[in-house]
Amino acid sequence: MTVTPGWYMALAAVLFLIGAAGLLLRRNALIMFMSIELMLNAVALTFVSAGRALGDLDGQVAVFFVLVVAAAEVVVGLAIIVAVFRRRASASVDDLDELRG
Amino acid sequence: MTVELVLFVIFALVAVAGALAVVFSRNPIYSAIGLLATMVSLAVFYVVQSAQFVAMVQIIVYAGAVLTLFLFVIMFIGVDQAEDTEERIPRQRALVAALVLIVLVGAGVLVLRDQWTWVPAAPATAEAPNGTVQAVSTVLFEEWVLAFEVTSLLLVVAAAGAIALAYFRPVRKRRSVEQ
Numbered sequence: 001m002t003v004t005p006g007w008y009m010a011l012a013a014v015l016f017l018i019g020a021a022g023l024l025l026r027r028n029a030l031i032m033f034m035s036i037e038l039m040l041n042a043v044a045l046t047f048v049s050a051g052r053a054l055g056d057l058d059g060q061v062a063v064f065f066v067l068v069v070a071a072a073e074v075v076v077g078l079a080i081i082v083a084v085f086r087r088r089a090s091a092s093v094d095d096l097d098e099l100r101g
Numbered sequence: 102m103t104v105e106l107v108l109f110v111i112f113a114l115v116a117v118a119g120a121l122a123v124v125f126s127r128n129p130i131y132s133a134i135g136l137l138a139t140m141v142s143l144a145v146f147y148v149v150q151s152a153q154f155v156a157m158v159q160i161i162v163y164a165g166a167v168l169t170l171f172l173f174v175i176m177f178i179g180v181d182q183a184e185d186t187e188e189r190i191p192r193q194r195a196l197v198a199a200l201v202l203i204v205l206v207g208a209g210v211l212v213l214r215d216q217w218t219w220v221p222a223a224p225a226t227a228e229a230p231n232g233t234v235q236a237v238s239t240v241l242f243e244e245w246v247l248a249f250e251v252t253s254l255l256l257v258v259a260a261a262g263a264i265a266l267a268y269f270r271p272v273r274k275r276r277s278v279e280q
Contacts, residue, residue, distance in 0.1 A: 008109075052151075
């Protein structure tokens with residue numbers, strides 16, 4: 001049996017779905033962030049698999065850019081989580097509902 | 102080809118198990134370990150698909166830097182933070198379960214009935230591109246050099262933002278005097 005790029009993309013879809021469910025279910029800001037990372041990873045796997053099927057290196061370059069954006073996003077996001085934690089000693093996103101306008 | 106099949110089965114199971122651990126474990130440390138398992142299995146998939154540069158970057162940046170940052174923050178915030186399980190949005194869990202089920206069943210039906218092509222424009226004889234550092238950098242610096250330069254701007258802004266967030270302390274006393 002040959003492993004086609006479709007197999008990897010199906011796996012990536014499952015990982016993305018798990019990450020999306022985690023983002024919707026959990027209230028801990030850190031876990032929500034990890035779920036976002038999971039979804040970004042799934043998309044990266046899709047890029048590499050599609051690039052392999054098309055015989056094109058652009059898929060791997062796209063993964064490179066996804067990685068850079070993910071790294072920048074994690075730096076700022078975790079700084080926000082730490083700043084919020086210093087103020088109210090909680091990492092639950094429900095405690096931030098007073099931010100609503 | 103059989104090697105790829107064996108690797109795919111093993112590491113697909115590891116990746117899915119890690120992803121489930123991220124979402125469903127009570128302890129954030131276990132979530133981070135699950136995320137590590139998923140990232141390492143994805144790196145294996147990249148090597149198998151001859152994307153060596155991306156695989157190395159995945160290990161160094163994701164499994165190395167990003168996950169270490171996560172663990173730092175978990176240690177800083179504390180691991181035994183009990184998450185409240187009260188549902189603020191009514192029937193939140195049931196809605197998410199229904200959403201996941203709808204997507205899974207819909208995609209499964211499409212794939213099993215052969216009404217789905219994963220990569221529509223793919224030529225049948227396409228060779229997997231060899232993602233060495235040289236090959237990737239040639240494409241990156243010839244076709245995508247503008248995007249690459251914009252990336253550096255993004256990183257500077259992110260670094261400045263993180264420093265600003267960490268630098269400015271909350272000024273509770275002064276504010277209470279003003280009020």
